[in-house]
Amino acid sequence: MDDHRRLTFLTRYYYHLQGVRFAPLWIAGLFLLFAWMPHYARYDHIGWGAFCYALGGLLAIQGLWYAMATWYYRRRFGWLKPDPYWFAKQKTKGPLWWILLLSITVWAIYCRANHTAAFFPYFLAFVVTQPACNADNPPIRRIIYGVGAGLIAASALLNRFAATDGAIFFATLCVIMLALGVADHLLLLGLLKPQRENADA
């Protein structure tokens, strides 16, 4: 990646690359899933009270982590005010992608409301493909997001065959999103330059 492209990408996607800020959300998802699964398998009392307290506590940890991570990024790498964000302008063939996304959203809501099919996982997988379709991203980020979206979609299919009522899909989603967050953070570190002194004043 040349210097001009690196600087433009880094500045435009600075906040997108701070994926670690959402890490506890996915860890909490996995934790709740594993806490809930044994109860579900035995069809016994799930313990909704404890479940709600755990969820509330984990969300509070997420909020605290988010604030701390934001403070860390700001102090370590600085702060910027982004240009007004126009989703459709951020990618080649952008408007087409967003029209498709809105159509799928409406279809997913319809499917969910009528209990005709568990369409939501495919919709989420499609959302994850957004950076993969974005020509601004370096090839490595596009590949990683493409693979991630593929795995989420595949887990939804597997979920249907194994009849686990969403557990495989949900676990895959949490692991993939956590991995993508860490990958984005590593990419951010890779894009920031060590100090140089070669420019003349």
Added chain:
Amino acid sequence: MPEKQPTFPEVDRVVHEPARLAILTVLSACHSADFTFLQSATGLSKGNLSVQLTRLDEAGLINVDRVLHRKTTRTSVALTRLGKQQLNEYWITMKKIQGQGRETARLKSHAELI
């Protein structure tokens, strides 16, 4: 009669310098950025970045805003309208030079073949 040398268009020396070009590139991709971000992105030292910012501010290409916050000064930098215009013109000039360079190389290789 000596062969006529191609004349390349003049580039703006204030914009053309690598460190200043890096700063302007960062600022062209956002609304405004603080001193720490500019330092992290460009890899310049504090002193060097400060000198380059003063240079760009004097040329009217950027707008430096210093705000006192809890005993520390927060520096926010944004590109001015003139800065955006100069940067666009710079890239247009660079593309022209690139085109001319390609054309010269093509003619030279053609002449060598003959």
